[in-house]
Amino acid sequence: MVEMAPRSKTARRVPLSRDRVLRAGVALADEVGIESLSMRRLAQRLGVVPMALYKHVANKEELLDGMVDVVVGEVEPPVRDADWKSAVRQRILSARETLLRHRWAYRVIESRSSPTPVVLAYMDSMIGMFRAGGFSVDLTHHVMHALGSRMLGFTRELFDDSPSPGSAPAAMPPEVAERYPHIAEMAMTRDHDRASTVGAGCDDRFEFEFALDLLLDGFDRLHRQGWTSTGH
Amino acid sequence: MVEMAPRSKTARRVPLSRDRVLRAGVALADEVGIESLSMRRLAQRLGVVPMALYKHVANKEELLDGMVDVVVGEVEPPVRDADWKSAVRQRILSARETLLRHRWAYRVIESRSSPTPVVLAYMDSMIGMFRAGGFSVDLTHHVMHALGSRMLGFTRELFDDSPSPGSAPAAMPPEVAERYPHIAEMAMTRDHDRASTVGAGCDDRFEFEFALDLLLDGFDRLHRQGWTSTGH
DNA sequence: CAAGCTAGGCGTACGCCGTACACTCGTCAA
DNA sequence: TTGACGAGTGTACGGCGTACGCCTAGCTTG
Numbered sequence: 354m355v356e357m358a359p360r361s362k363t364a365r366r367v368p369l370s371r372d373r374v375l376r377a378g379v380a381l382a383d384e385v386g387i388e389s390l391s392m393r394r395l396a397q398r399l400g401v402v403p404m405a406l407y408k409h410v411a412n413k414e415e416l417l418d419g420m421v422d423v424v425v426g427e428v429e430p431p432v433r434d435a436d437w438k439s440a441v442r443q444r445i446l447s448a449r450e451t452l453l454r455h456r457w458a459y460r461v462i463e464s465r466s467s468p469t470p471v472v473l474a475y476m477d478s479m480i481g482m483f484r485a486g487g488f489s490v491d492l493t494h495h496v497m498h499a500l501g502s503r504m505l506g507f508t509r510e511l512f513d514d515s516p517s518p519g520s521a522p523a524a525m526p527p528e529v530a531e532r533y534p535h536i537a538e539m540a541m542t543r544d545h546d547r548a549s550t551v552g553a554g555c556d557d558r559f560e561f562e563f564a565l566d567l568l569l570d571g572f573d574r575l576h577r578q579g580w581t582s583t584g585h
Numbered sequence: 586m587v588e589m590a591p592r593s594k595t596a597r598r599v600p601l602s603r604d605r606v607l608r609a610g611v612a613l614a615d616e617v618g619i620e621s622l623s624m625r626r627l628a629q630r631l632g633v634v635p636m637a638l639y640k641h642v643a644n645k646e647e648l649l650d651g652m653v654d655v656v657v658g659e660v661e662p663p664v665r666d667a668d669w670k671s672a673v674r675q676r677i678l679s680a681r682e683t684l685l686r687h688r689w690a691y692r693v694i695e696s697r698s699s700p701t702p703v704v705l706a707y708m709d710s711m712i713g714m715f716r717a718g719g720f721s722v723d724l725t726h727h728v729m730h731a732l733g734s735r736m737l738g739f740t741r742e743l744f745d746d747s748p749s750p751g752s753a754p755a756a757m758p759p760e761v762a763e764r765y766p767h768i769a770e771m772a773m774t775r776d777h778d779r780a781s782t783v784g785a786g787c788d789d790r791f792e793f794e795f796a797l798d799l800l801l802d803g804f805d806r807l808h809r810q811g812w813t814s815t816g817h
Numbered sequence: 818c819a820a821g822c823t824a825g826g827c828g829t830a831c832g833c834c835g836t837a838c839a840c841t842c843g844t845c846a847a
Numbered sequence: 848t849t850g851a852c853g854a855g856t857g858t859a860c861g862g863c864g865t866a867c868g869c870c871t872a873g874c875t876t877g
Contacts, residue, residue: 401827
Protein backbone atom coordinates (compact mmCIF):
# COMPACT_ATOMS: atom_id res chain seq x y z
CA MET A 354 0.00 0.00 0.00
CA VAL A 355 2.67 2.46 1.04
CA GLU A 356 4.25 1.93 -2.35
CA MET A 357 1.23 3.25 -4.18
CA ALA A 358 1.28 6.80 -2.86
CA PRO A 359 1.33 9.05 -5.96
CA ARG A 360 4.61 10.58 -4.96
CA SER A 361 4.68 14.37 -5.06
CA LYS A 362 7.07 16.15 -7.35
CA THR A 363 9.22 17.36 -4.49
CA ALA A 364 9.61 13.97 -2.78
CA ARG A 365 12.47 12.05 -4.33
CA ARG A 366 11.17 8.81 -5.57
CA VAL A 367 12.70 5.65 -4.17
CA PRO A 368 14.53 4.21 -7.12
CA LEU A 369 13.70 0.71 -8.26
CA SER A 370 16.29 -2.00 -7.90
CA ARG A 371 16.36 -5.67 -8.68
CA ASP A 372 16.09 -6.45 -5.01
CA ARG A 373 13.13 -4.15 -4.48
CA VAL A 374 11.38 -5.66 -7.49
CA LEU A 375 11.91 -9.21 -6.25
CA ARG A 376 10.76 -8.46 -2.72
CA ALA A 377 7.69 -6.67 -4.00
CA GLY A 378 7.01 -9.71 -6.18
CA VAL A 379 7.18 -12.01 -3.16
CA ALA A 380 4.92 -9.75 -1.14
CA LEU A 381 2.40 -9.44 -3.93
CA ALA A 382 2.34 -13.18 -4.53
CA ASP A 383 1.83 -13.72 -0.79
CA GLU A 384 -1.17 -11.41 -0.92
CA VAL A 385 -2.96 -12.16 -4.15
CA GLY A 386 -1.61 -15.55 -5.18
CA ILE A 387 0.85 -16.45 -7.85
CA GLU A 388 -1.73 -16.74 -10.61
CA SER A 389 -2.67 -13.11 -10.15
CA LEU A 390 0.91 -11.89 -10.24
CA SER A 391 1.44 -10.12 -13.55
CA MET A 392 4.16 -7.75 -14.61
CA ARG A 393 1.56 -5.06 -15.00
CA ARG A 394 0.10 -5.57 -11.58
CA LEU A 395 3.50 -5.69 -9.93
CA ALA A 396 4.48 -2.46 -11.67
CA GLN A 397 1.30 -0.81 -10.50
CA ARG A 398 2.07 -1.88 -6.97
CA LEU A 399 5.47 -0.24 -7.26
CA GLY A 400 3.96 2.94 -8.68
CA VAL A 401 5.72 2.48 -11.93
CA VAL A 402 4.95 1.67 -15.53
CA PRO A 403 5.17 -2.01 -16.52
CA MET A 404 8.18 -1.66 -18.77
CA ALA A 405 10.22 -0.12 -15.99
CA LEU A 406 10.56 -3.58 -14.45
CA TYR A 407 12.42 -4.84 -17.47
CA LYS A 408 15.40 -2.71 -16.58
CA HIS A 409 15.87 -4.93 -13.53
CA VAL A 410 14.70 -8.38 -14.60
CA ALA A 411 15.05 -9.72 -18.10
CA ASN A 412 11.54 -11.14 -18.23
CA LYS A 413 8.88 -12.77 -16.09
CA GLU A 414 10.76 -16.06 -15.89
CA GLU A 415 13.71 -14.31 -14.34
CA LEU A 416 11.43 -12.50 -11.96
CA LEU A 417 10.05 -15.83 -10.75
CA ASP A 418 13.53 -17.30 -10.44
CA GLY A 419 14.55 -14.33 -8.34
CA MET A 420 11.50 -14.66 -6.15
CA VAL A 421 12.34 -18.32 -5.51
CA ASP A 422 15.83 -17.25 -4.49
CA VAL A 423 14.43 -14.77 -2.00
CA VAL A 424 12.26 -17.48 -0.46
CA VAL A 425 14.95 -20.17 -0.38
CA GLY A 426 17.25 -17.62 1.19
CA GLU A 427 14.89 -17.49 4.15
CA VAL A 428 15.49 -21.13 5.08
CA GLU A 429 17.57 -21.52 8.21
CA PRO A 430 21.16 -22.67 7.70
CA PRO A 431 22.03 -26.15 9.02
CA VAL A 432 22.45 -26.46 12.76
CA ARG A 433 25.97 -27.26 13.87
CA ASP A 434 27.14 -30.12 16.06
CA ALA A 435 24.25 -32.44 15.43
CA ASP A 436 24.16 -35.91 13.95
CA TRP A 437 23.23 -36.02 10.27
CA LYS A 438 19.74 -37.26 10.92
CA SER A 439 18.52 -34.56 13.24
CA ALA A 440 20.40 -31.89 11.30
CA VAL A 441 18.75 -32.91 8.04
CA ARG A 442 15.41 -33.28 9.73
CA GLN A 443 15.59 -29.90 11.34
CA ARG A 444 16.63 -28.14 8.17
CA ILE A 445 13.89 -29.73 6.12
CA LEU A 446 11.30 -28.76 8.69
CA SER A 447 12.64 -25.21 8.59
CA ALA A 448 12.26 -25.23 4.83
CA ARG A 449 8.71 -26.38 5.35
CA GLU A 450 8.00 -23.46 7.66
CA THR A 451 9.35 -21.11 5.04
CA LEU A 452 7.26 -22.58 2.26
CA LEU A 453 4.19 -22.34 4.46
CA ARG A 454 4.76 -18.61 4.69
CA HIS A 455 4.86 -18.40 0.90
CA ARG A 456 2.30 -20.90 -0.24
CA TRP A 457 2.78 -20.09 -3.90
CA ALA A 458 6.49 -20.89 -3.84
CA TYR A 459 6.37 -24.63 -4.33
CA ARG A 460 4.39 -24.23 -7.51
CA VAL A 461 6.96 -21.86 -8.89
CA ILE A 462 9.86 -24.06 -7.85
CA GLU A 463 8.19 -26.99 -9.55
CA SER A 464 7.69 -25.04 -12.74
CA ARG A 465 11.31 -24.03 -13.08
CA SER A 466 13.31 -26.27 -15.41
CA SER A 467 16.74 -25.58 -14.01
CA PRO A 468 17.84 -24.56 -10.55
CA THR A 469 19.11 -21.13 -9.67
CA PRO A 470 22.48 -20.71 -7.93
CA VAL A 471 20.75 -20.19 -4.59
CA VAL A 472 18.90 -23.47 -4.92
CA LEU A 473 22.07 -25.22 -6.08
CA ALA A 474 23.83 -23.95 -2.98
CA TYR A 475 21.01 -25.27 -0.83
CA MET A 476 21.25 -28.68 -2.44
CA ASP A 477 25.00 -28.67 -2.15
CA SER A 478 24.84 -28.02 1.54
CA MET A 479 22.21 -30.72 1.97
CA ILE A 480 24.46 -33.22 0.22
CA GLY A 481 27.26 -32.10 2.51
CA MET A 482 25.20 -33.03 5.55
CA PHE A 483 24.88 -36.62 4.40
CA ARG A 484 28.53 -36.83 3.40
CA ALA A 485 29.56 -35.50 6.82
CA GLY A 486 27.38 -38.21 8.33
CA GLY A 487 29.51 -40.81 6.60
CA PHE A 488 27.26 -41.60 3.64
CA SER A 489 28.99 -42.77 0.49
CA VAL A 490 28.71 -40.56 -2.56
CA ASP A 491 26.65 -43.24 -4.23
CA LEU A 492 24.14 -43.65 -1.43
CA THR A 493 23.89 -39.90 -0.98
CA HIS A 494 23.01 -39.59 -4.64
CA HIS A 495 20.10 -41.97 -4.38
CA VAL A 496 19.04 -40.45 -1.08
CA MET A 497 18.81 -37.03 -2.66
CA HIS A 498 16.62 -38.41 -5.41
CA ALA A 499 14.44 -40.16 -2.87
CA LEU A 500 13.96 -36.95 -0.94
CA GLY A 501 13.07 -35.11 -4.11
CA SER A 502 11.04 -32.02 -3.43
CA ARG A 503 10.73 -33.03 0.20
CA MET A 504 14.23 -31.71 0.73
CA LEU A 505 12.78 -28.25 0.18
CA GLY A 506 9.96 -28.85 2.60
CA PHE A 507 7.06 -29.81 0.44
CA THR A 508 5.46 -32.87 -1.00
CA ARG A 509 2.97 -33.06 -3.69
CA GLU A 510 -0.13 -34.14 -1.91
CA LEU A 511 -1.79 -34.60 -5.28
CA PHE A 512 -4.43 -32.17 -4.16
CA ASP A 513 -4.75 -29.50 -1.58
CA ASP A 514 -6.83 -31.25 1.01
CA SER A 515 -9.12 -28.37 1.81
CA PRO A 516 -12.44 -30.06 1.01
CA SER A 517 -14.39 -26.84 0.55
CA PRO A 518 -12.89 -23.54 1.59
CA GLY A 519 -14.83 -21.99 4.43
CA SER A 520 -17.63 -24.48 4.67
CA ALA A 521 -17.84 -27.15 7.32
CA PRO A 522 -16.35 -30.57 6.53
CA ALA A 523 -19.68 -31.40 4.91
CA ALA A 524 -20.60 -35.05 5.28
CA MET A 525 -20.05 -37.07 2.14
CA PRO A 526 -23.31 -37.62 0.25
CA PRO A 527 -24.34 -41.30 0.29
CA GLU A 528 -24.08 -41.82 -3.46
CA VAL A 529 -20.49 -40.58 -3.38
CA ALA A 530 -19.66 -42.81 -0.43
CA GLU A 531 -21.05 -45.70 -2.40
CA ARG A 532 -18.89 -45.03 -5.40
CA TYR A 533 -15.70 -44.57 -3.38
CA PRO A 534 -16.20 -46.92 -0.43
CA HIS A 535 -12.61 -46.90 0.74
CA ILE A 536 -12.28 -43.15 0.69
CA ALA A 537 -15.55 -42.93 2.57
CA GLU A 538 -14.34 -45.39 5.18
CA MET A 539 -11.20 -43.37 5.69
CA ALA A 540 -13.06 -40.09 5.90
CA MET A 541 -15.50 -41.50 8.44
CA THR A 542 -12.79 -42.89 10.62
CA ARG A 543 -10.98 -39.59 10.55
CA ASP A 544 -14.12 -37.75 11.56
CA HIS A 545 -14.67 -40.18 14.43
CA ASP A 546 -11.24 -39.57 15.82
CA ARG A 547 -11.52 -35.87 15.49
CA ALA A 548 -13.64 -35.60 18.62
CA SER A 549 -10.66 -36.84 20.60
CA THR A 550 -8.05 -34.95 18.64
CA VAL A 551 -6.99 -31.36 18.38
CA GLY A 552 -7.32 -29.72 14.99
CA ALA A 553 -9.50 -30.70 12.09
CA GLY A 554 -9.15 -33.42 9.48
CA CYS A 555 -5.55 -34.33 8.75
CA ASP A 556 -2.64 -32.90 10.59
CA ASP A 557 -0.47 -31.87 7.66
CA ARG A 558 2.62 -31.56 9.74
CA PHE A 559 2.15 -35.02 11.18
CA GLU A 560 1.78 -36.49 7.70
CA PHE A 561 4.86 -34.69 6.48
CA GLU A 562 6.98 -35.92 9.36
CA PHE A 563 5.55 -39.42 9.06
CA ALA A 564 6.84 -39.78 5.52
CA LEU A 565 10.05 -37.89 6.21
CA ASP A 566 10.96 -40.12 9.13
CA LEU A 567 10.07 -43.22 7.19
CA LEU A 568 12.60 -42.15 4.59
CA LEU A 569 15.26 -41.00 7.05
CA ASP A 570 14.99 -44.29 8.95
CA GLY A 571 15.31 -46.13 5.68
CA PHE A 572 18.42 -44.14 4.79
CA ASP A 573 19.85 -44.87 8.19
CA ARG A 574 19.31 -48.58 7.82
CA LEU A 575 20.90 -48.71 4.38
CA HIS A 576 23.82 -46.63 5.54
CA ARG A 577 24.51 -48.78 8.57
CA GLN A 578 24.47 -51.96 6.55
CA GLY A 579 26.91 -50.50 4.05
CA TRP A 580 24.50 -50.50 1.12
CA THR A 581 25.92 -50.10 -2.37
CA SER A 582 24.01 -50.04 -5.63
CA THR A 583 26.32 -52.62 -7.20
CA GLY A 584 26.30 -55.01 -4.24
CA HIS A 585 22.57 -55.48 -4.75
CA MET B 586 -2.72 -33.45 -39.39
CA VAL B 587 -5.58 -35.45 -40.78
CA GLU B 588 -7.89 -33.27 -38.75
CA MET B 589 -6.90 -30.13 -40.58
CA ALA B 590 -8.10 -31.12 -44.05
CA PRO B 591 -10.44 -28.29 -45.14
CA ARG B 592 -13.32 -30.65 -45.47
CA SER B 593 -15.20 -30.36 -48.76
CA LYS B 594 -18.83 -29.33 -48.79
CA THR B 595 -20.02 -32.75 -49.81
CA ALA B 596 -18.10 -34.74 -47.14
CA ARG B 597 -20.06 -34.86 -43.92
CA ARG B 598 -17.96 -33.34 -41.20
CA VAL B 599 -17.15 -35.54 -38.24
CA PRO B 600 -19.06 -33.91 -35.41
CA LEU B 601 -17.18 -32.75 -32.37
CA SER B 602 -17.82 -34.46 -29.08
CA ARG B 603 -16.46 -34.06 -25.62
CA ASP B 604 -14.44 -37.20 -26.07
CA ARG B 605 -12.96 -36.11 -29.38
CA VAL B 606 -12.03 -32.73 -27.89
CA LEU B 607 -10.32 -34.32 -24.91
CA ARG B 608 -8.39 -36.82 -27.00
CA ALA B 609 -7.27 -34.12 -29.39
CA GLY B 610 -6.15 -32.10 -26.40
CA VAL B 611 -4.06 -34.99 -25.12
CA ALA B 612 -2.52 -35.55 -28.54
CA LEU B 613 -1.77 -31.89 -29.03
CA ALA B 614 -0.18 -31.58 -25.59
CA ASP B 615 1.91 -34.65 -26.35
CA GLU B 616 3.15 -32.99 -29.50
CA VAL B 617 3.67 -29.36 -28.66
CA GLY B 618 3.79 -29.32 -24.87
CA ILE B 619 1.22 -28.19 -22.38
CA GLU B 620 2.35 -24.56 -22.38
CA SER B 621 1.55 -24.29 -26.07
CA LEU B 622 -1.89 -25.80 -25.72
CA SER B 623 -4.44 -23.04 -26.17
CA MET B 624 -8.10 -23.21 -26.91
CA ARG B 625 -7.45 -21.46 -30.19
CA ARG B 626 -4.74 -23.85 -31.24
CA LEU B 627 -6.75 -26.90 -30.26
CA ALA B 628 -9.72 -25.59 -32.22
CA GLN B 629 -7.53 -25.02 -35.25
CA ARG B 630 -6.26 -28.58 -34.98
CA LEU B 631 -9.83 -29.80 -35.01
CA GLY B 632 -10.70 -27.63 -38.02
CA VAL B 633 -13.14 -25.63 -36.01
CA VAL B 634 -13.55 -22.14 -34.64
CA PRO B 635 -12.35 -21.63 -31.04
CA MET B 636 -15.76 -21.03 -29.55
CA ALA B 637 -17.02 -24.34 -30.87
CA LEU B 638 -15.07 -26.09 -28.14
CA TYR B 639 -17.14 -24.39 -25.48
CA LYS B 640 -20.13 -26.46 -26.46
CA HIS B 641 -18.29 -29.51 -25.13
CA VAL B 642 -16.17 -28.23 -22.26
CA ALA B 643 -17.17 -25.38 -19.98
CA ASN B 644 -13.78 -23.72 -20.06
CA LYS B 645 -10.08 -24.46 -20.25
CA GLU B 646 -9.94 -25.75 -16.68
CA GLU B 647 -12.50 -28.38 -17.50
CA LEU B 648 -10.62 -29.28 -20.64
CA LEU B 649 -7.49 -29.92 -18.58
CA ASP B 650 -9.45 -31.92 -16.03
CA GLY B 651 -10.82 -34.05 -18.81
CA MET B 652 -7.41 -34.57 -20.31
CA VAL B 653 -6.12 -35.79 -16.95
CA ASP B 654 -8.99 -38.24 -16.81
CA VAL B 655 -8.09 -39.61 -20.22
CA VAL B 656 -4.49 -40.13 -19.10
CA VAL B 657 -5.34 -41.65 -15.72
CA GLY B 658 -7.74 -43.93 -17.51
CA GLU B 659 -4.78 -45.41 -19.36
CA VAL B 660 -3.21 -46.76 -16.16
CA GLU B 661 -3.49 -50.52 -15.88
CA PRO B 662 -6.00 -51.82 -13.34
CA PRO B 663 -4.57 -53.64 -10.32
CA VAL B 664 -3.33 -57.15 -10.91
CA ARG B 665 -5.33 -59.87 -9.19
CA ASP B 666 -4.09 -62.53 -6.81
CA ALA B 667 -0.95 -60.78 -5.68
CA ASP B 668 0.16 -59.68 -2.23
CA TRP B 669 -0.48 -56.02 -1.50
CA LYS B 670 3.13 -55.03 -1.91
CA SER B 671 3.73 -56.31 -5.38
CA ALA B 672 0.25 -55.29 -6.49
CA VAL B 673 0.79 -51.72 -5.34
CA ARG B 674 4.28 -51.67 -6.74
CA GLN B 675 3.18 -52.93 -10.11
CA ARG B 676 0.33 -50.50 -10.39
CA ILE B 677 2.45 -47.52 -9.47
CA LEU B 678 5.05 -48.52 -12.03
CA SER B 679 2.30 -48.82 -14.62
CA ALA B 680 1.17 -45.32 -13.72
CA ARG B 681 4.73 -44.20 -14.19
CA GLU B 682 4.82 -45.69 -17.67
CA THR B 683 1.64 -43.85 -18.53
CA LEU B 684 2.92 -40.53 -17.27
CA LEU B 685 6.11 -41.00 -19.25
CA ARG B 686 4.01 -41.23 -22.39
CA HIS B 687 2.35 -37.92 -21.50
CA ARG B 688 5.11 -35.88 -19.96
CA TRP B 689 2.92 -32.83 -19.51
CA ALA B 690 0.37 -34.68 -17.38
CA TYR B 691 2.02 -34.47 -14.00
CA ARG B 692 2.20 -30.69 -14.25
CA VAL B 693 -1.50 -30.51 -14.97
CA ILE B 694 -2.37 -32.94 -12.20
CA GLU B 695 -0.33 -30.86 -9.80
CA SER B 696 -2.06 -27.69 -10.83
CA ARG B 697 -5.55 -29.01 -10.24
CA SER B 698 -7.00 -28.04 -6.87
CA SER B 699 -9.51 -30.82 -6.54
CA PRO B 700 -9.53 -34.32 -7.96
CA THR B 701 -11.81 -35.46 -10.73
CA PRO B 702 -14.01 -38.54 -10.28
CA VAL B 703 -11.59 -40.65 -12.31
CA VAL B 704 -8.70 -39.70 -10.05
CA LEU B 705 -10.85 -40.29 -6.98
CA ALA B 706 -11.65 -43.75 -8.27
CA TYR B 707 -7.96 -44.41 -8.78
CA MET B 708 -7.19 -43.36 -5.24
CA ASP B 709 -10.07 -45.37 -3.88
CA SER B 710 -8.83 -48.51 -5.53
CA MET B 711 -5.31 -47.84 -4.27
CA ILE B 712 -6.62 -47.52 -0.73
CA GLY B 713 -8.49 -50.76 -1.29
CA MET B 714 -5.24 -52.55 -2.08
CA PHE B 715 -3.77 -51.66 1.29
CA ARG B 716 -6.97 -52.51 3.13
CA ALA B 717 -7.07 -55.89 1.40
CA GLY B 718 -3.49 -56.39 2.57
CA GLY B 719 -4.67 -56.06 6.14
CA PHE B 720 -3.66 -52.46 6.78
CA SER B 721 -5.69 -50.55 9.34
CA VAL B 722 -7.67 -47.58 8.13
CA ASP B 723 -5.42 -45.34 10.16
CA LEU B 724 -2.14 -46.66 8.80
CA THR B 725 -3.52 -46.66 5.28
CA HIS B 726 -4.38 -43.02 5.66
CA HIS B 727 -0.83 -42.05 6.57
CA VAL B 728 0.55 -44.34 3.93
CA MET B 729 -1.46 -42.60 1.26
CA HIS B 730 -0.13 -39.26 2.39
CA ALA B 731 3.41 -40.61 2.39
CA LEU B 732 3.03 -41.85 -1.14
CA GLY B 733 1.68 -38.52 -2.25
CA SER B 734 2.11 -37.95 -5.93
CA ARG B 735 4.22 -41.09 -6.17
CA MET B 736 1.02 -43.08 -6.13
CA LEU B 737 0.35 -41.67 -9.58
CA GLY B 738 3.80 -42.56 -10.80
CA PHE B 739 5.74 -39.36 -10.47
CA THR B 740 7.89 -37.56 -8.00
CA ARG B 741 8.91 -34.01 -8.05
CA GLU B 742 12.59 -34.23 -8.77
CA LEU B 743 12.84 -30.51 -8.06
CA PHE B 744 14.23 -30.09 -11.53
CA ASP B 745 14.26 -32.04 -14.71
CA ASP B 746 17.73 -33.50 -14.68
CA SER B 747 18.55 -32.86 -18.31
CA PRO B 748 21.64 -30.70 -17.80
CA SER B 749 21.58 -29.14 -21.25
CA PRO B 750 19.19 -30.47 -23.86
CA GLY B 751 21.00 -31.97 -26.80
CA SER B 752 24.54 -31.15 -25.81
CA ALA B 753 26.96 -33.65 -24.32
CA PRO B 754 27.08 -33.93 -20.52
CA ALA B 755 29.51 -31.00 -20.60
CA ALA B 756 32.07 -31.16 -17.82
CA MET B 757 31.38 -28.79 -14.97
CA PRO B 758 33.51 -25.66 -15.21
CA PRO B 759 36.05 -25.46 -12.37
CA GLU B 760 34.66 -22.29 -10.81
CA VAL B 761 31.27 -23.95 -10.52
CA ALA B 762 32.77 -27.09 -9.05
CA GLU B 763 34.49 -24.91 -6.49
CA ARG B 764 31.29 -23.22 -5.43
CA TYR B 765 29.31 -26.46 -5.17
CA PRO B 766 31.94 -28.99 -4.08
CA HIS B 767 29.52 -31.71 -3.03
CA ILE B 768 27.49 -31.53 -6.20
CA ALA B 769 30.71 -31.67 -8.18
CA GLU B 770 31.88 -34.71 -6.27
CA MET B 771 28.62 -36.47 -6.96
CA ALA B 772 28.65 -35.56 -10.61
CA MET B 773 32.21 -36.78 -11.04
CA THR B 774 31.53 -40.06 -9.34
CA ARG B 775 28.53 -40.60 -11.50
CA ASP B 776 30.53 -39.91 -14.65
CA HIS B 777 33.18 -42.36 -13.52
CA ASP B 778 30.71 -45.14 -13.10
CA ARG B 779 29.09 -44.48 -16.38
CA ALA B 780 31.83 -46.26 -18.30
CA SER B 781 30.79 -49.47 -16.56
CA THR B 782 27.06 -48.81 -16.65
CA VAL B 783 24.41 -48.81 -19.29
CA GLY B 784 22.62 -45.57 -19.95
CA ALA B 785 23.74 -42.05 -19.21
CA GLY B 786 23.80 -40.05 -16.00
CA CYS B 787 21.09 -41.13 -13.57
CA ASP B 788 18.82 -44.01 -14.22
CA ASP B 789 15.48 -42.36 -13.50
CA ARG B 790 13.67 -45.60 -13.17
CA PHE B 791 16.21 -46.90 -10.68
CA GLU B 792 15.86 -43.76 -8.58
CA PHE B 793 12.10 -44.00 -8.65
CA GLU B 794 12.09 -47.61 -7.55
CA PHE B 795 14.73 -46.95 -4.92
CA ALA B 796 12.52 -44.44 -3.14
CA LEU B 797 9.34 -46.41 -3.77
CA ASP B 798 10.78 -49.57 -2.26
CA LEU B 799 12.18 -47.68 0.68
CA LEU B 800 8.66 -46.49 1.42
CA LEU B 801 6.95 -49.81 0.73
CA ASP B 802 9.41 -51.58 2.99
CA GLY B 803 8.77 -48.99 5.66
CA PHE B 804 5.02 -49.50 5.33
CA ASP B 805 5.52 -53.23 5.58
CA ARG B 806 7.54 -52.92 8.75
CA LEU B 807 5.02 -50.63 10.42
CA HIS B 808 2.17 -52.88 9.38
CA ARG B 809 3.78 -56.02 10.70
CA GLN B 810 4.52 -54.46 14.04
CA GLY B 811 0.93 -53.27 14.37
CA TRP B 812 1.72 -49.56 14.26
CA THR B 813 -0.94 -47.13 15.41
CA SER B 814 -0.69 -43.35 15.51
CA THR B 815 -1.91 -43.25 19.10
CA GLY B 816 0.36 -46.00 20.35
CA HIS B 817 3.36 -43.89 19.31
C1' DC C 818 30.11 25.93 -16.06
C1' DA C 819 28.86 23.72 -20.61
C1' DA C 820 28.67 19.46 -23.28
C1' DG C 821 27.55 15.10 -23.70
C1' DC C 822 26.87 10.39 -21.93
C1' DT C 823 24.14 7.13 -19.59
C1' DA C 824 20.79 4.60 -17.13
C1' DG C 825 16.31 4.39 -15.46
C1' DG C 826 11.64 5.19 -16.27
C1' DC C 827 7.81 6.12 -20.00
C1' DG C 828 4.46 5.38 -24.00
C1' DT C 829 2.95 3.01 -27.68
C1' DA C 830 1.97 -0.98 -30.05
C1' DC C 831 1.73 -5.94 -31.32
C1' DG C 832 0.24 -10.46 -31.08
C1' DC C 833 -1.22 -13.74 -28.15
C1' DC C 834 -4.67 -15.48 -24.72
C1' DG C 835 -9.60 -17.01 -22.61
C1' DT C 836 -14.23 -16.35 -23.30
C1' DA C 837 -19.09 -13.51 -23.28
C1' DC C 838 -22.74 -12.95 -26.33
C1' DA C 839 -25.50 -12.93 -30.17
C1' DC C 840 -25.97 -15.14 -34.67
C1' DT C 841 -26.85 -18.83 -38.34
C1' DC C 842 -28.18 -22.92 -40.12
C1' DG C 843 -28.99 -27.98 -40.53
C1' DT C 844 -31.77 -31.59 -38.39
C1' DC C 845 -35.73 -33.67 -36.88
C1' DA C 846 -40.32 -34.23 -34.36
C1' DA C 847 -45.02 -32.94 -34.53
C1' DT D 848 -44.84 -27.27 -43.02
C1' DT D 849 -43.22 -25.50 -39.05
C1' DG D 850 -40.97 -24.75 -35.03
C1' DA D 851 -37.59 -25.89 -31.62
C1' DC D 852 -33.10 -27.09 -30.67
C1' DG D 853 -28.31 -27.59 -30.61
C1' DA D 854 -23.79 -27.47 -32.89
C1' DG D 855 -20.74 -24.41 -34.91
C1' DT D 856 -19.71 -19.18 -36.16
C1' DG D 857 -18.25 -14.19 -35.83
C1' DT D 858 -17.22 -10.39 -33.40
C1' DA D 859 -15.45 -8.16 -29.62
C1' DC D 860 -13.36 -7.21 -25.05
C1' DG D 861 -10.10 -7.02 -21.55
C1' DG D 862 -5.84 -8.90 -20.00
C1' DC D 863 -1.31 -10.64 -20.74
C1' DG D 864 4.14 -10.44 -21.85
C1' DT D 865 7.23 -7.63 -24.01
C1' DA D 866 9.82 -5.24 -28.37
C1' DC D 867 11.22 -0.77 -29.49
C1' DG D 868 12.04 3.96 -29.30
C1' DC D 869 11.88 8.21 -26.54
C1' DC D 870 12.67 11.47 -22.64
C1' DT D 871 15.17 13.35 -19.08
C1' DA D 872 17.75 13.72 -14.54
C1' DG D 873 22.09 13.54 -12.97
C1' DC D 874 26.88 12.52 -13.48
C1' DT D 875 31.40 12.84 -15.81
C1' DT D 876 34.66 15.42 -18.05
C1' DG D 877 37.10 19.33 -20.11
